[in-house]
Amino acid sequence: MRFEFYQDYGYFIIIITNQAGIAKKMYTEKQYEDLTSWMLGEFKKKSINITKVFHCPHHPSYSDCSCRKPKPGMILKAEKEFNLNLSLCVLFGDKDSDIEAGRLAGIKKLIKV
Numbered sequence: 001m002r003f004e005f006y007q008d009y010g011y012f013i014i015i016i017t018n019q020a021g022i023a024k025k026m027y028t029e030k031q032y033e034d035l036t037s038w039m040l041g042e043f044k045k046k047s048i049n050i051t052k053v054f055h056c057p058h059h060p061s062y063s064d065c066s067c068r069k070p071k072p073g074m075i076l077k078a079e080k081e082f083n084l085n086l087s088l089c090v091l092f093g094d095k096d097s098d099i100e101a102g103r104l105a106g107i108k109k110l111i112k113v
């Protein structure tokens with residue numbers, strides 16, 4: 001099932017994204033925020049409501065953090081903020097680091113796309 005159909009079953013859709021380009025100064029936090037706002041607007045046009053986007057602006061070459069996938073920090077932050085039951089969540093990811101972050105956070109249903 002495609003991720004957007006989950007909202008019809010009452011799931012929140014939350015995006016968890018590594019944005020090391022910020023640490024690498026390839027783009028600014030503001031440019032990232034502007035692109036994210038545009039993206040959320042595009043989803044909204046298709047009636048897809050993204051509850052929140054969590055991003056990690058770090059890269060291990062510049063600083064250490066607990067949020068960059070495959071670390072589970074952003075997922076655990078979402079868990080706290082939205083009182084999620086992670087064992088009932090579904091994670092879609094296109095990279096092994098996405099799947100690993102979900103596994104470390106305790107998400108059982110992990111879908112590599």
Ligand SMILES: [Zn+2]
Pocket residue numbers: 056057058065066067068
């Ligand atoms: Zn981080």
